[in-house]
Amino acid sequence: MNLSQDQLRSMYRTMVSIRNFEETVKQAFAKGHIPGFVHLYVGEEAIATGVCSALRASDTITSTHRGHGHCIAKGCDMNSMMAEIYGKATGLCKGKGGSMHIADVGKGMLGANGIVGGGPPLACGAGLTSVVTGSGDVCACFFGDGACEQGTFHESANLAAIWNLPVIFVAENNGYAQSTPASYHCAIENIAERAASYGIPGAVVDGSDVFAVHEAAVEAVKRARAGQGPSLLECKTYRHHGHFEGDQQTYKDDLYKSVSQGKDSIRDFRALVTQHGWFTSEELDAIDGEARQAVEEALAYAESSPLPGVEEVTSDVYVSYP
Amino acid sequence: MNLSQDQLRSMYRTMVSIRNFEETVKQAFAKGHIPGFVHLYVGEEAIATGVCSALRASDTITSTHRGHGHCIAKGCDMNSMMAEIYGKATGLCKGKGGSMHIADVGKGMLGANGIVGGGPPLACGAGLTSVVTGSGDVCACFFGDGACEQGTFHESANLAAIWNLPVIFVAENNGYAQSTPASYHCAIENIAERAASYGIPGAVVDGSDVFAVHEAAVEAVKRARAGQGPSLLECKTYRHHGHFEGDQQTYKDDLYKSVSQGKDSIRDFRALVTQHGWFTSEELDAIDGEARQAVEEALAYAESSPLPGVEEVTSDVYVSYP
Amino acid sequence: MAVATAARTITIAEALNESIRLEMRADPKIVIMGEDIAGGAQVEHLEDDEAWGGVMGVTKGLVHEFGRERVLDTPISEAAFIGAAVGAAATGLRPIAELMFCGFLGSCLDSLLNQGSKLRYMFGGKATVPVTIRTMIGGGFRAAAQHAQTLYPMFANIPGLKVVAPSNAADAKGLLTASIRDDDPVIFCEHITMYTMKGEVPGGEHIVPIGKAAVARPGSDVTLLGVSLTAVHALNAAETLAKEGIDAEVIDLRTVSPLDEETILESVKKTGRLVIVDEANPLCGLASHIAGMVASRGFHWLQAPVGMVTAPHSPVPFSPVLEDAYLPNPQKVVAAVKETCSKAS
């Protein structure tokens, strides 16, 4: 592995920040503090972390309804994130977007997206911008197993292939689209095999192994930056909680539940880096503490932030309106 | 080959009827007798013929903007077809649809379709009807190489696969989508390879060889009727004329033009069946003559038919309207 | 499951379920399909009744009675499965498809704009497309811009579609039954905040005809028109107004297309004043359409400018404080009526 101590620390911090952030959102939601729908990323932290740690700041990502993890991994400010989820004026989107539309274009985070399959065409657009401006930036496009059944995935993969766009399609296969198992909704087992339809590389990786994800992402980024076009990376993963908060998850079968429980990217990371002596448990615990504190601050920030003024209802629709 | 003399005769008649019909439409269009757009099927006769000769009357087909050949092969009346293309009251659709929407649901011809990619979802629907009613009917879904880049193809292929629908996806790869070569718009060479994305059989056949098409279709129909689900059949073919009438075809390269000229399913059929002594040239000439006469009759019928009455503008929008 | 034969008080979700259940019993050509409408019911370990039955539970238990052959979970492939519903309708079934949120129209418009609505016409009357598309509309759930839309104006602009939007449990059952039995494609709009609203619903067969508005409250001073949740707002506003001496007639549109122009005109003829309440966006929306229709066909009866309470020309915001300001509500309606009634003819 070619990862520096700093990179490892940063990856670990990202994973525990996501975990903490999500568990905190879960509790706040249960208390009725958060309006609307929230979809938690717990269990899938290694994917956003592994991919985004292979990106540079000017690279972009597109995300999904399950977007908090992608945001954090791409460097969005947790205070403003939590405030957004709370619908506050200080939120990343002034409280207008909420969890399903959380975004920070300045950070290259082109938005959570409430439309399943909404991201891939946008990612092609970001890729095109890179090609036309010669910036060399790549775009990582996150989407779920359910989204693979959307026409936009197919069209975008083909478009990215023929235009040779620097896009990395990252399928987060957590085995379910809402209550519907991937074994039902998808005609084949490995989404990555669909890469062959577009003449692009496809790879399956263990989505709970942040090193595996990172390595595959580095490879795909290298290709994309070198002008060799898109790749498809399927990360097998597990959604630890319900589809959205409130979901009873009766549909999850025992096998899924047990395998899912056994998969913990953070625990595995800890085991590996301590075994290798790269970090001590104490060092990692310290990061845990920092992350916990940062999330607590974010919560306090969100709770104490003002609500948006009602004049905001009709602002930001247009840049200019006669 | 397991084809009876009658079947062979019928296939030949279908091919020459299509050819004659289209050349007649071409002339009538050039004279300004036909309104709107027409897209001719010349060069691709063997596909509709080979596939539809593997179907039974109660089976259905979905078609494209280039639909005359599919109509004829599925047994639509040429008089009413020509009248439709002329916009006459006696047309298959009372003159309301024209060339791009020519249909005969009673014959299982579910419509030409002006929307590229419009057919595959409808074909899934026809397949579902077959499954739910237990009719055992199959639906053949014709579409072009350009349509393979539509999301609806992808979604429908996956849906048909997981629902195990009796649908045969027939890709008519004539190398161009309007002026855009398939080598540009499609990331891979053989559309049939995309079958792997859906875990269904995919095959490439020579679309100018009516026997090859027929044989592959028979196989796919057998599977579908036996409840073994959909197949994807790619027929490599050549469009002899422009995309629509009036197209100067400057985009066709020399290779395409020369190969295209060398491909003539009717000539090849004649050579083969006369070599084998199954038919004499005279017998085939007689069929040619009959076909020519039938098309002439269709033309006369269309020309002498009345125009629709203007009250038709607002009829047939709804079955019932309060 | 036994279905009551006498009227009782149930929720809109239950009323919809009952309509589908009764129709499916009567007609084997009816199949239902959509994302999670069986809801994991294909999983071996799961008792069917524990399955989701759609995100709002409307189709709960149906897979138990009718089996997986007639209650079909779909992949997230709106273009394919809404199109398949249209194709199945054109070939002999009578499908009910659930488009979870109407905003997902973005993913399947072609099936409705260019296929379902037009096949019959393009084929010279030789196709029949008896498909019902159930879909969710409306705000109030803090679901934000993509999941809180009210898109019936777009549906209504498409000739060949019928568009229905009930405001209470009895109409929900009666109009859904009428929609399922209708031989034309019907878009059936259910308001996201109304599934748990209760009302008295007739047992057994119950039909409310498509295309017929209801005079939900007779009155003489002003006509107040709403549809779906805004009809409820109109009724609430009318109560308040009554206390202030304004006697509003409330029309619950029930069907957006075909529009029951006669019932509207009749009322305006009587009251001389019209206020329309609509949750859709205003530009080429429903409120202005009705106002325009009246300005054309009922002009001489109008004694004051037509009042309109609609969403603004903005997407739906997430934050509750913003969404509440965005949406029509009884207070806004009361204010608009007072203004309309204060204007001289």
Added chain:
Amino acid sequence: MAVATAARTITIAEALNESIRLEMRADPKIVIMGEDIAGGAQVEHLEDDEAWGGVMGVTKGLVHEFGRERVLDTPISEAAFIGAAVGAAATGLRPIAELMFCGFLGSCLDSLLNQGSKLRYMFGGKATVPVTIRTMIGGGFRAAAQHAQTLYPMFANIPGLKVVAPSNAADAKGLLTASIRDDDPVIFCEHITMYTMKGEVPGGEHIVPIGKAAVARPGSDVTLLGVSLTAVHALNAAETLAKEGIDAEVIDLRTVSPLDEETILESVKKTGRLVIVDEANPLCGLASHIAGMVASRGFHWLQAPVGMVTAPHSPVPFSPVLEDAYLPNPQKVVAAVKETCSKAS
């Protein structure tokens, strides 16, 4: 290719081409994309100028000047490439995408309904989406139900989009330039029968502002309003009416969204009568919207019912005799104006 600096008479297709060419010269961030807009230009043997340049030839020759990097043929993947245009706009380009026929909106609505139009709002003003979508509207080409639609009501109902539809060559150039430079998503509607219409067009830079209707003919007896081809019909009808002693003021809307309500109201205030001509379908269409707006904001100036000449609530038929009966035309406009003017206030 040299572009004239002085005004000359050219076709609408040429005017559009000129606008794009000049803007692309000035701004390297502009790329254009669409099906066959280069038009086989990727084929080795083909001189670029022989390529299609779009089905109507509007983009002809642009690939020659700007190369394949900025003039991009697309696969038939409207969802992907319209969405890519939106995504490219949000990340710094200024794309112009061609949606060949507006009916193909069915294949890409999500990019416009849920992405392009809403990103800015959902992101609290932190996204800018300067994309222009050129698309064809209208009948008269015998292109039948799917290829002859007039869908600007649907576009207009979506907050966040601007919708433009010029009626002559000068406006075509000026409004397209304004659209390309606009920082919001603009749907630019071109009428299928009008590409070859000629008019005097200023050379060099020419801008017509979005959101401003034109009084195309001043008059005093009645306001006649049209957009795109129906503005031409309105002008023709006004000529006929003038001979019969009716002095019509003609408003060419030019922009559908945002709607220039002031110019309309100003005119109605003066004339007291209004006839709207619109090729779109009537239910939740443009004509009734404007009628409703006037019934609300200009009620007291109206002396007669608002007249409307629109397409019927039907898909567009194929047969020329039917299509001609379907479409608005100057004769229908004249008849409607006479009826409106015969009505007492």
